[in-house]
Each structure stands twice: as structure tokens, then as C-alpha cells.
Amino acid sequence: MDKKVKVRDADETKRRLLQAAKAEFAKNGLGGARVDEISERAKANKRMLYHYFGNKDDLFQTVLEQAYLDIRNAEQKLQLDSLEPRQALETLVRFTWNYYLRNPEFITLVNSENLHRARHLKKSEAIKVASRRFVNMVAKILERGEMSGVFRPGIDAVQLNITIAAIGYYYLTNRFTGAIVYERDLMEAAALEQRLQFNIETIMRLVCRPEHF
Amino acid sequence: MDKKVKVRDADETKRRLLQAAKAEFAKNGLGGARVDEISERAKANKRMLYHYFGNKDDLFQTVLEQAYLDIRNAEQKLQLDSLEPRQALETLVRFTWNYYLRNPEFITLVNSENLHRARHLKKSEAIKVASRRFVNMVAKILERGEMSGVFRPGIDAVQLNITIAAIGYYYLTNRFTGAIVYERDLMEAAALEQRLQFNIETIMRLVCRPEHF
DNA sequence: TGTTTTTTGCACTAACTGGTTACATACTAT
DNA sequence: ATAGTATGTAACCAGTTAGTGCAAAAAACA
Structure with missing residues (x-):
């Protein structure tokens, strides 16, 4: 039987954050990129970004x-x-x-x-x-x-x-x-x-x- | 006779501001450049930067x-x-x-x-x-x-x-x-x-x- | 000398930024 | 069931930023 789609999916959230970060960094550079914009674009929370990746630089x-x-x-x-x-x-x-x-x-x-x-x-x-x-x-x-x-x-x-x-x-x-x-x-x-x-x-x-x- | 060095020299101040701006923009990009850093480096006042060049973008x-x-x-x-x-x-x-x-x-x-x-x-x-x-x-x-x-x-x-x-x-x-x-x-x-x-x-x-x- | 214009200092603000805290909710192992 | 952990949310904070208002100081000019 089909497993119900997980409401919580760490890997998927990480993936979305990375993808959004790539787009944002590419568009505005490291300095110009906005952390809020990344988490928003990834439909994730800023807190998760820091949880998974440490900080902007590490990301x-x-x-x-x-x-x-x-x-x-x-x-x-x-x-x-x-x-x-x-x-x-x-x-x-x-x-x-x-x-x-x-x-x-x-x-x-x-x-x-x-x-x-x-x-x-x-x-x-x-x-x-x-x-x-x-x-x-x-x-x-x-x-x-x-x-x-x-x-x-x-x-x-x-x-x-x-x-x-x-x-x-x-x-x-x-x-x-x-x-x-x-x-x-x-x-x-x-x-x-x-x-x-x-x-x-x-x-x-x-x-x-x-x-x- | 030698003209006394002008204490006030608009052209010279402009020149120093432009030179400092060039260095700062080159080092940090448009987004990363700091207006305060530019005026400080030019040994001019931030007020003069805005007076002569309008704003950061125009500069x-x-x-x-x-x-x-x-x-x-x-x-x-x-x-x-x-x-x-x-x-x-x-x-x-x-x-x-x-x-x-x-x-x-x-x-x-x-x-x-x-x-x-x-x-x-x-x-x-x-x-x-x-x-x-x-x-x-x-x-x-x-x-x-x-x-x-x-x-x-x-x-x-x-x-x-x-x-x-x-x-x-x-x-x-x-x-x-x-x-x-x-x-x-x-x-x-x-x-x-x-x-x-x-x-x-x-x-x-x-x-x-x-x-x- | 007195008047006008240009230059300067600096405190201020309104918006924004990276990063954090406190708390809530879902999932998992026992 | 429940304790513990992973995942999620929103509000918040302290520092920084571009840009301004204002008045004093300095120069230019009359």
C-alpha cells in the first residue's frame, strides 16, 4: 500500500533550501543574497535554514x-x-x-x-x-x-x-x-x-x- | 607668486570620492560597497558624496x-x-x-x-x-x-x-x-x-x- | 565689514539584516 | 502510551545601512 506523503520531510526541505539558495546567490551574489528570501522561496522557515546549514556563509x-x-x-x-x-x-x-x-x-x-x-x-x-x-x-x-x-x-x-x-x-x-x-x-x-x-x-x-x- | 593651496576644493573632493568609490565598488561590488566606507576613505564627508553624486546608484x-x-x-x-x-x-x-x-x-x-x-x-x-x-x-x-x-x-x-x-x-x-x-x-x-x-x-x-x- | 554661498559635522531615522529564542507539533523507539 | 527527538513557526533582537535635516563653520564676494 502507498505510504502517506510525509508532512515532515527533512531531505526534501533541505533540497528545496539548497535549490532556492543557489538561485538567490546566483541572482544577487553572496553579499546581495537575502536569507529571508531563500527560506521564503524554498517554502521553508528561516529557522530550518540555520538548523541544517549553520549560517549564510556555510550555505x-x-x-x-x-x-x-x-x-x-x-x-x-x-x-x-x-x-x-x-x-x-x-x-x-x-x-x-x-x-x-x-x-x-x-x-x-x-x-x-x-x-x-x-x-x-x-x-x-x-x-x-x-x-x-x-x-x-x-x-x-x-x-x-x-x-x-x-x-x-x-x-x-x-x-x-x-x-x-x-x-x-x-x-x-x-x-x-x-x-x-x-x-x-x-x-x-x-x-x-x-x-x-x-x-x-x-x-x-x-x-x-x-x-x- | 604661489597661490595658496585652497582649503576648499570641490573638484579635488569629487576626485577623491570617485577614486575611493572605484576602489570600494571594485572590492565589494555594488551591493557590498558601503557608502560610509567610501566617504571615509576619500577623507570627505558622506554629506558631500550625496551632494555631488545624488545617491549610491548614481555614484x-x-x-x-x-x-x-x-x-x-x-x-x-x-x-x-x-x-x-x-x-x-x-x-x-x-x-x-x-x-x-x-x-x-x-x-x-x-x-x-x-x-x-x-x-x-x-x-x-x-x-x-x-x-x-x-x-x-x-x-x-x-x-x-x-x-x-x-x-x-x-x-x-x-x-x-x-x-x-x-x-x-x-x-x-x-x-x-x-x-x-x-x-x-x-x-x-x-x-x-x-x-x-x-x-x-x-x-x-x-x-x-x-x-x- | 557684512552678506551670500559652499562645505562640513553629526545626530537621527526608517528600513533592513543575519541570526536567535521560545514554543508548538509531528514522528519514532521502547 | 510516552518520552525523546526531529521538524516546524513566528516573534524578536541587536547591529547595520542608505539617506536626511539642520545648523555651524569656512570661504567667496560685495
Whole structure:
């Protein structure tokens, strides 16, 4: 028989609080976020927020940590090791772009964390482990491509990672000032597609030998 | 004879307030900035801040507008039109990187403005004029390079501008989380130099025909 | 000198903020 | 059943914030 829906559900309340916190932090930054707004949006009580997460700062840390683990997790699922190097690289560029596009909160959370000099991220060991695996993944692609002669030798995996992130991240995080400076709607479907193509081209020309563009 | 230093100097007080506001906004964002902190730092009275600039929001707008005009002004002084296309492009990449590096407030102000969906920048006509001139400047370089056969044809000036900004901006604005994710001190002199070289390489390979790298 | 204008100090407030207290209600193990 | 614990609510607190009112002080001007 069906169990009656629990009136009290700690896990569900926690989940709603985290989700609301993510939205609120992304919208207003750590400083601008309002604890009352979070608990209200989560249809929970402020008291519960403090009960489960300690304080505003700890809540932010939890949200941020989860956001990082989410993207690192999604990257691992791409199975880039089983793709031909050029294909793997293009897949990563596409994935990164689409992830930022579909999870705009991630970008804003990272911005906010950098405004605070990464003091929350510093404390997270899980992030460091996941990051290492991520960098290694890209390094392995570079290695394979170099061996097979389609990639130029000597490319630094960290610099490449930063560049792949940068060309997507900057476009999206600065889309509001960008729309004014460049007098263009940067979020139109056609504009987004054009940018993705440009980014793929940028990375391919950077990494591949000229004869393998 | 020397004019006695004025005890009352409205322009000087305004200047100090703007400078202090820039620092405070850059450090804490629009929401996190404290008006009392600004007036104190400027060694002026809070009353004067409101007298000269209206309110916190208007003050932010003034600071932001000036920051944009400053960089657009500096770019114009590069005289890129008088350089050979490849040289002009490399100069622009170097300049952009160094400007961000030496004026970190600019980046944080732009981040903050994008968190607020560019509602201040929208109101500034002067910014639009200066931006247009900037985009045209880069478009002209591309045109010249294309004509002389060293640049590939069909490169969009806006996409290129965004990419040049992105590869410097992202590295610097995310230097705190970056240091953790990549387990590297990104602000060491050698690291900065390495990044600049990587960025120049990225842009050159993107824009130049393979035989003119 | 006297009058006007600009600059300054500072107390004040009304709203808001993160965090807490006191209390109530549901669930669970014995 | 009941004692103990987990979950929930609302009112409240102390500190902080952007912004103001007002009058004195200082400079500019006549």
C-alpha cells in the first residue's frame, strides 16, 4: 500500500533550501543574497535554514561545492578517452559552452566566489580531487593527439583548459554589457550558434597542426 | 607668486570620492560597497558624496562610465592604424592583457555591472559612441590584414574582440578559484608571462593564414 | 565689514539584516 | 502510551545601512 506523503520531510526541505539558495546567490551574489528570501522561496522557515546549514556563509559553501562537483561529474560522463583526439576536443568545447548556457547560475556563483578570493572553495578537498581528474583528462587528450601527429606538441593542458572555459564564460557572463558595447543581441539563437562555431574554430586552430584543422 | 593651496576644493573632493568609490565598488561590488566606507576613505564627508553624486546608484554609474571611457581612450592612443596588421593585432592583445592586469578594478566593476544586467551602462550615450569607435578600429585592422593576404577572410570583428578580451579577462577575474582548480599560482610573474604568450599565439593562429603565423 | 554661498559635522531615522529564542507539533523507539 | 527527538513557526533582537535635516563653520564676494 502507498505510504502517506510525509508532512515532515527533512531531505526534501533541505533540497528545496539548497535549490532556492543557489538561485538567490546566483541572482544577487553572496553579499546581495537575502536569507529571508531563500527560506521564503524554498517554502521553508528561516529557522530550518540555520538548523541544517549553520549560517549564510556555510550555505554558500555547500551550494558552491555542489555546483563544482556537478560540472566535473558531467564532464567525466563525456567519455572523452574513447573518442578520437580532435573529436574529443570539439566535444569538450561544445559541452563547456552548453553547460554554461544551460546552467547560468554556475557562472554567477564562480564570479561571486572570486570576489571573495575563493575563501570557500579553498576549504573543499573534494573539489581539489575532482579538479585534478579533470585536468588529467584534458592532458590525456593532448597527449594522444600529439602522438598521432594531429596536435601540435608542447601545448599546456592548463592553459588550454583556461582558454576553452574563457571563450564561453566571458561571452555569457558579460552578455549584458556586451550587448551594449557591441550593439548586438548576444543571446539570440543565431548569435549563440555563431559564437559556438567561432569557439570551436579558435580551439582547433590553436591545437591542431595546420594540415589537420 | 604661489597661490595658496585652497582649503576648499570641490573638484579635488569629487576626485577623491570617485577614486575611493572605484576602489570600494571594485572590492565589494555594488551591493557590498558601503557608502560610509567610501566617504571615509576619500577623507570627505558622506554629506558631500550625496551632494555631488545624488545617491549610491548614481555614484556607481559615474564610476563605471569613467572606467569604460578610460580604457576606450587608452586603446585609441595605441595608434593601431599606423602599424602593420599582425603587429597591430599583437599590440592589441598585449595592451588588453596589461590593462586588465594593471587595472583590476575595471574587471570587478564590469562583473558587478553584469550582475545588475547592465542597467547603469544602458543609460550612457558616451559609452556607446566610444564602443563603436573601438569596434571599428579592430574591424579596420582585420580588413587591412585580409587585403594584404596575411589574415584569413571573413573573420567577424566582434567575435574577435570578445575572444581577445575573454582570454585575458577570464584568467584574471577567476584567478582565485583558478589557483585551486589548477593547483598553480596564476599570478606569479612567470605564469603571467606564459599566459600572455599563450594568448598571443591563440589569436595569431586564429586570425592569420597558416603561412603567416 | 557684512552678506551670500559652499562645505562640513553629526545626530537621527526608517528600513533592513543575519541570526536567535521560545514554543508548538509531528514522528519514532521502547 | 510516552518520552525523546526531529521538524516546524513566528516573534524578536541587536547591529547595520542608505539617506536626511539642520545648523555651524569656512570661504567667496560685495
